[in-house]
Amino acid sequence: MALTGSELLAKVKELGDGSKSDLVRAAGYVSTKKDGGERLNFTAFYEALLEAKGVSLGEGGGNGKGKAGRSLSYVATVQGNGNLLVGKAYTGLLDLKPGDEFEIKLGRKQIRLVPAGGADEEE
Structure with a gap:
């Protein structure tokens, strides 16, 4: 399950020195491609991170x-x-x-x- 909110912020702080890929993976933003390979969902991760920090990408925000x-x-x-x-x-x-x-x-x-x-x- 993908981390959100304060849990996501805590994980980012904990692994801040790691690679972006490792951070996205550790936060649970991973899915499986049709060929069985791993897909890191960077967009969903960054959207959740922005939301956790109180930044809205929604209408007017x-x-x-x-x-x-x-x-x-x-x-x-x-x-x-x-x-x-x-x-x-x-x-x-x-x-x-x-x-x-x-x-x-x-x-x-x-x-x-x-x-x-x-x-x-x-x-």
Whole structure:
């Protein structure tokens, strides 16, 4: 079971000198890929860590800055060509790199991006 809240903060403090991978693993943010390999769920770990520290990435919250220092609005608008753009400022908050893959999960009037091969904890 993945650690959250004060337990997660305590584990981070305890293992602060270890590698990021070891920390994510020790905190329980691990799933098994279809091929039996291990997948470390860094995004879920960092989201839980931010929440444990009282930082919200939800609507209207957060203190991220976009291009030219504008505050991030956490709102995206469908463009005229039908594309929905998630900008660099947002992907940077989660330390996403070019080539990272996501599964697109469609729900009732929502779209969720889940790291490919990762567990979707909210399902």
